[in-house]
């Protein structure tokens with residue numbers, strides 16, 4: 001258990017152009033650690049989608065990444081509005097993103113389904129007006 | 141095919157990464173919606189897009205794609221080009237529109253993913 005490495009990132013609320021910096025950093029750290037490329041890509045994509053969601057839907061938050069020999073675990077925590085209907089939000093194509101977000105290339109309603117697809121486990125905890133915590137693991 | 145072939149098919153200009161034109165390309169994706177791109181799985185792929193913000197480069201980075209092609213009239217700024225340079229990517233610019241550019245590459249044998 002001591003060979004677990006933990007990284008924590010602040011995801012700023014209002015800086016769309018910097019969204020994804022945390023995921024980018026995790027990606028290069030995993031590569032340096034010699035993680036198989038396929039697993040690196042899964043972690044990177046899932047975390048990036050989650051990070052973008054935190055910026056466009058939830059005023060930012062924090063991400064903790066735990067890397068152990070057998071898995072990478074990501075915990076994305078925000079104090080945004082929460083998700084009223086998780087099953088609906090998980091459907092491909094469902095999005096509440098406004099046009100200005102769509103013009104930035106997001107709002108296809110594919111983020112949460114992608115996060116599910118690229119991870120081995122995904123759990124969403126959400127409360128309206130309090131925030132959302134998404135935990136994802138990718139097995140190595 | 142290689143990035144050089146892609147460049148020739150599209151009469152594209154190389155904005156960044158001339159030194160990587162011998163890289164192999166095995167698939168392509170044309171979209172302005174980044175999560176659509178992120179849903180796509182293909183190694184050694186290229187992205188055709190009309191979106192010009194830093195998230196294009198991040199998406200390509202997360203996907204391990206090798207090249208971005210900006211279609212007619214979509215000019216990436218210096219920040220985007222610098223990000224691409226730092227990541228060892230190739231950036232091309234073509235005067236063809238999205239539909240035609242995709243069609244020309246398809247004709248040349250390139251395919252989309254699943």
Ligand SMILES: Nc1ncnc2c1ncn2[C@@H]1O[C@H](COP(=O)(O)OP(=O)(O)OP(=O)(O)O)[C@@H](O)[C@H]1O
Nearest residue numbers: 053057058089095096106107108109110111112175
């Ligand atoms: N962290 C979050 N806080 C509050 N709502 C969220 C959060 N993440 C997702 N949602 C809600 O779930 C919907 C679906 O999310 P999803 O990531 O699948 O699509 P999107 O972000 O709208 O578009 P895309 O991810 O394709 O760019 C969002 O439109 C939003 O309403």
Ligand SMILES: [Mg+2]
Nearest residue numbers: 049053111112
């Ligand atoms: Mg999303």
